Amino acid sequence: MEQTDRFEIRSVVHRKGSIVFDWDSPGQSYRVYKEGRLVQEGPVCDFTDEDVMHGKMYHYAIECLDGRGRVTDVIRMQTSALKTKKDTANPVRQIVLTTIVAKSQVALAWEKIPQVKKYEVYRDGIFLGQTEETHFIDREVPDAPSVYAIRSERPARESGEPLSMPKAVLGKVAGLFNPESSTKEDVTEEFWLTKMIGRPSEMLMPVEEWREPEPVSQWKFRYTTFLAEDKIKNPNVMSPNRTFDGDDRTFDPEGKSFRTRADVTLSYADSRCPLIFTKEAGKTVSYGISGKEREEGRASIEDFTIQPLEHDGREFGFVLEHSVGNPLTPAPSIDYDVHAVLRRHGTFEVTGYHDQAPHHEVYLDKGDGWFPIHRAESKGLAHMSEVIAYQHWNTSSFE
Known part of the structure; x- marks a missing residue:
């Protein structure tokens, strides 16, 4: 392989039962670690991992060594094994999202979402660019924790997903005289892939010097749905209930008013009762045509x-x-589905899909307070009827 001053991963190939990657060759030899364990050492600049489970996420570190065996550079990579059978309800669940952190770049690569034509990439909410490819490289990386988000969309009618019959019937009742929920409306499915990345200078230390964070003894998860408005007009104009109380608030993990709330506690410290689940529905109040x-x-x-x-x-x-x-x-009901994996060493992957109404907010806490992993503003109650246009999301961390 041609000698170069760069130390970056050149390619990553996912096959059924294996992950293969290679890298630039500025050094004399290289060490490859998987989940902190040394799996290869020598002058070769590629690695094949055949000890993988489909859909499971893996962490790799590649060290570049000089002629004296000193570590001169490090690359960290997080990726998952290819899953051949996909979740049709949520296209971004177990999607292969590869994240590479090096001194010169943060690189993201992802599987194509069917019928999606372009992707928008953001870092910490700032738009970085748009691409028709399924990869993006950021070379202006701050030495600070960052949140990368990849947004895409497609017309719901191109998804090929069948309409839920009970929801379709209720949608017709709610939208019978409501032009906002017409089936002629061009309803769009939305997709978000989000990666929360740690501080690069801390991630790119030699493996022998890198210290894994203190294990998480308890995870907390909170999912809340709420109506941001003070009052909501009933889309079914034939109903005697003309308006309903909203929750009159914005995003807030401690918001007191809500439509529904789920709280999950995962305790690694208590093997007898590792999971506690509580659920609650908020009060619904209706008003007639007189306002009473x-x-x-x-x-x-x-x-x-x-x-x-x-x-x-x-x-x-x-x-x-x-x-x-x-x-x-x-x-129509407020529908959502979540699949969560919370690891003891502090990383996580949470993915789901939901109606695009009302507001949805999802938070995690691993001992030092709530932090948001997904927030979605309502696009109007019409998005709960007629055509089901879900928002699909996948948020994970790499530290």
């Missing part, structure tokens, strides 16, 4: 469930399913 209060109630949370995943002492997760309606009038 008509009735109030709380929605059933029977279809608001959690399923724990396997706990191996290093990572634990759960699947959360949510379908909660309006207790006072026929209306």
Whole structure:
């Protein structure tokens, strides 16, 4: 391989049952680590990993050594093994998203989402560029923790996903005289891939000097849906319930008013009871045409469930399913689905999909306070009826 001053990964290839990558050759020899364990050492500039499980995420470090065996440079990479059978309900769940951190760059590469034609890339909310390719390189990387986000969209009618019959029927009831929910509307599915990356100077230390963060003894997860408005007009104009109380707030992990809230606690310190799940529906209040209060109630949370995943002492997760309606009038339910993996060493991967109404907010806490991993503003109650145009999201960390 041609000698170069750069030390970057040149290519990553995912095949069924293997991950293969190679890199530039500025040094005399190289060490490859997988999950902190040395798996290869020598002058070769490529590595093939055949000890992978489909869909599982892996962490690699490649060290460049000089003629005296001293580490002169480091690359860190996070990627996952190819999963041939995809989740059709959520195209970004277990999508292969490769993140490479080097002194000269942060590189992102991802699998193509069907029917998506272009992708927007952001760092810390600042637009970096748009690409039709499925990769992006940022060479102006600050030495600070960063959040990269890749946004894309496609017309819902191109997704090929069938319309849920119960929701379609309720959508017709709610939208019978509501032009905002017309099936002629061009409804768009939205996709977000988000990667939270640690400080590069700390990540790129030689493996022998790098210290893994203190293990997380307890994770907390919170998912809340809410109506930002003070009052909401009922889209079903034939109903005697003309308006409803909203929650009159913006994004806030401690917001007191909400439509629904899920709290999950994962405790690595307590092997007897590692998962605690609580759920709640907020109060719904309706008003008649005169503006006087008509009735109030709380929605059933029977279809608001959690399923724990396997706990191996290093990572634990759960699947959360949510379908909660309006207790006072026929209306489509607020639907969402979450698949979460929270690791003891502090990284995580949480992915899901939801209606594009009302507001959705998701937070994690690993001992030092809530931090947001997903926030989505409502696009209007019409997005809960007629055509199901979900927002799909995947947020993970690399530290």
